[in-house]
Amino acid sequence: MSHHEQHAGGAAHGSVKEYIVGLILSVVLTAIPFGVVMSGAAGEVVSITLILLCAVAQVMVQLVFFLHMNASSEQAWNTISALFSVVLVAILIVGSIWIMNHLNHNMLMGH
Amino acid sequence: MNTALPAPPPGYTGHISEEHHHDYAGDTVFGFWIYILSDCVLFATLFAVFAVLQHNFAGSIEASELFDLSYVAGETALLLLSSFTFGMAMLGANKGSMKALLGWLGVTWLLGAGFLYMEVNEFVHFTHEGAAAWASGAWSAFYGLIGTHGLHVFAGMVWMIVLVGLLVRDGISNENRTRLMCLSLFWHFLDIIWICVFSFVFLMGAV
Numbered sequence: 001m002s003h004h005e006q007h008a009g010g011a012a013h014g015s016v017k018e019y020i021v022g023l024i025l026s027v028v029l030t031a032i033p034f035g036v037v038m039s040g041a042a043g044e045v046v047s048i049t050l051i052l053l054c055a056v057a058q059v060m061v062q063l064v065f066f067l068h069m070n071a072s073s074e075q076a077w078n079t080i081s082a083l084f085s086v087v088l089v090a091i092l093i094v095g096s097i098w099i100m101n102h103l104n105h106n107m108l109m110g111h
Numbered sequence: 112m113n114t115a116l117p118a119p120p121p122g123y124t125g126h127i128s129e130e131h132h133h134d135y136a137g138d139t140v141f142g143f144w145i146y147i148l149s150d151c152v153l154f155a156t157l158f159a160v161f162a163v164l165q166h167n168f169a170g171s172i173e174a175s176e177l178f179d180l181s182y183v184a185g186e187t188a189l190l191l192l193s194s195f196t197f198g199m200a201m202l203g204a205n206k207g208s209m210k211a212l213l214g215w216l217g218v219t220w221l222l223g224a225g226f227l228y229m230e231v232n233e234f235v236h237f238t239h240e241g242a243a244a245w246a247s248g249a250w251s252a253f254y255g256l257i258g259t260h261g262l263h264v265f266a267g268m269v270w271m272i273v274l275v276g277l278l279v280r281d282g283i284s285n286e287n288r289t290r291l292m293c294l295s296l297f298w299h300f301l302d303i304i305w306i307c308v309f310s311f312v313f314l315m316g317a318v
Contacts, residue, residue: 055310096159
């Protein structure tokens with residue numbers, strides 16, 4: 001590639017090969033959970049576990065192959081800020097579900 | 112106590128140099144990355160609301176009776192392909208090929224339009240079946256989450272039209288390169304959010 005290689009705070013550039021690998025992996029990781037749920041082949045626990053695993057894997061695949069995130073030092077701030085958001089997102093979602101389940105539980109018990 | 116400043120380099124004008132300008136572009140993209148992460152938090156709150164309310168149908172038609180997974184698979188395919196074609200557009204821009212850049216952006220825009228058309232169609236269908244946004248807490252959360260994603264896609268498409276105008280006017284300039292980089296982050300981000308939507312809303316709702 002040319003002299004535009006590094007954008008200090010930005011994403012690096014990819015190659016055709018990288019995008020095609022990303023696309024193929026994404027298609028596979030989309031087809032698996034859709035196939036499992038639509039065919040009804042697996043039980044509830046197995047299906048939900050597969051959906052979760054494939055979703056996490058596909059998010060990682062797209063971050064690496066489409067957004068070109070990596071562990072290089074130029075991208076340290078991109079990665080650190082992203083990890084911080086992951087923590088925020090986890091607190092928001094897990095915390096909301098946790099609190100609201102307890103609330104529902106207490107309301108239903110008639111206290 | 113060294114008071115003697117080094118002599119300015121030849122050609123120094125007091126203005127930001129080319130080199131700094133390049134850093135500025137990186138800062139812009141990093142700033143946009145921070146915006147995207149804040150958008151992630153916005154979507155997280157909507158996902159949390161959906162997670163809490165998803166079973167509160169209050170007598171309205173239930174999600175599992177309405178969801179058509181092959182239709183959702185179609186929407187997913189359009190959005191995933193558009194993420195890929197945006198990557199191709201960026202490669203075109205890197206090679207300095209205006210033709211490849213505009214061509215791939217056009218394909219991306221059409222795929223985005225196809226996705227939005229399918230989504231609006233789905234909303235209209237659901238509403239006719241009794242699953243309107245005001246039918247119950249679960250459906251309000253559903254439209255709030257997916258509608259926000261759809262609005263983002265719409266905003267990305269408007270942005271794409273504006274950017275194509277700027278590209279036609281100014282060519283692949285440094286400014287336009289930075290704008291393209293931001294839009295590509297935004298567009299890829301929308302596909303990542305959609306992964307969570309089809310996994311947590313549609314697939315888990317149908318299990």
